Amino acid sequence: MITIQGLSKSFTTRSGERVDALRDVSLDVGENEFLTVLGPSGCGKTTLLRAVAGLVPWDGGDIAVDGSPVRGPGPDRAVVFQNFALLPWATVLDNVAFGLRMRGVGRAERAERARSLIATVGLEGCEAKLPGELSGGMQQRVGIARALAVRPRVLLMDEPFGAVDEQTRRLLQEELLAIWEEHRMTVVFITHSMEEAVLLGDRVALMSARPGRIAEIVPVRLPRPRSRDVGGVARSGEYAEITAYLWERLRDMHAEHRPDRAHRPDEVAS
Numbered sequence: 001m002i003t004i005q006g007l008s009k010s011f012t013t014r015s016g017e018r019v020d021a022l023r024d025v026s027l028d029v030g031e032n033e034f035l036t037v038l039g040p041s042g043c044g045k046t047t048l049l050r051a052v053a054g055l056v057p058w059d060g061g062d063i064a065v066d067g068s069p070v071r072g073p074g075p076d077r078a079v080v081f082q083n084f085a086l087l088p089w090a091t092v093l094d095n096v097a098f099g100l101r102m103r104g105v106g107r108a109e110r111a112e113r114a115r116s117l118i119a120t121v122g123l124e125g126c127e128a129k130l131p132g133e134l135s136g137g138m139q140q141r142v143g144i145a146r147a148l149a150v151r152p153r154v155l156l157m158d159e160p161f162g163a164v165d166e167q168t169r170r171l172l173q174e175e176l177l178a179i180w181e182e183h184r185m186t187v188v189f190i191t192h193s194m195e196e197a198v199l200l201g202d203r204v205a206l207m208s209a210r211p212g213r214i215a216e217i218v219p220v221r222l223p224r225p226r227s228r229d230v231g232g233v234a235r236s237g238e239y240a241e242i243t244a245y246l247w248e249r250l251r252d253m254h255a256e257h258r259p260d261r262a263h264r265p266d267e268v269a270s
Helices: 045-053 092-102 107-120 136-149 166-183 194-200 227-234 237-256
Strands: 002-012 018-029 034-038 060-065 077-080 154-158 186-190 203-207 214-219
Touching: 002 045, 018 045, 018 060, 018 214, 034 045, 034 194, 045 060, 045 077, 045 154, 045 186, 077 136, 092 107, 092 136, 107 136, 136 166, 166 194, 166 227, 194 227, 194 237, 203 237, 214 237
Parallel strands: 034 186, 034 203, 077 154, 154 186
Antiparallel strands: 002 018, 002 060, 203 214
């Protein structure tokens, strides 16, 4: 479904320093797969997702969705951001229907589809509210409904639950799993949480520290559907084992890039 080959991306800081964000990233994501992406802070996870979305250019390599090269944003992909990115002056109904309006869908059809998805994410009765009248978790539900309204083949999610409290995060995780289990689409989900990566994903793409590369693909062989018993999944031995392994790998990455590592006496060349 998604093919990334040899992707590299650099940028220049305000001081003129060149920074390599991604280097030679290659990754395949299967149709209807739920792939989570995990890695140290600053490893280029968000840059990778924005490249797949067609929101940023890159220096080298190729990205294709279902065999078609990515040249920019497209109707086959929808993005959910961490900061909600809602229109503050528009109602919940208008926010969810926004993408449909941009695609020329008629008023009656877009209202019907938007109302259905508002109910799906548990916000029925909030259609006329403005984003400022909603909690953070409710705003993120609106963002998810808006992305789903355009019926994308690929849903790209950039730490969408990172700005909400832990209880709301767990509820949103359950809702997202239920939606994915019902509608099935390809999902690439960026997260900094090992627990979230394992709970949601079919596989975890573990990225190295900057410049970001795919260090390892970790399969998550936990049974599905998971939305009916998220607590049971999180208490399982398999879940604990995979999460512990990811932490060991991330801890090793942090240790390798400690500023003082090069000055340790036992590592001085003889």
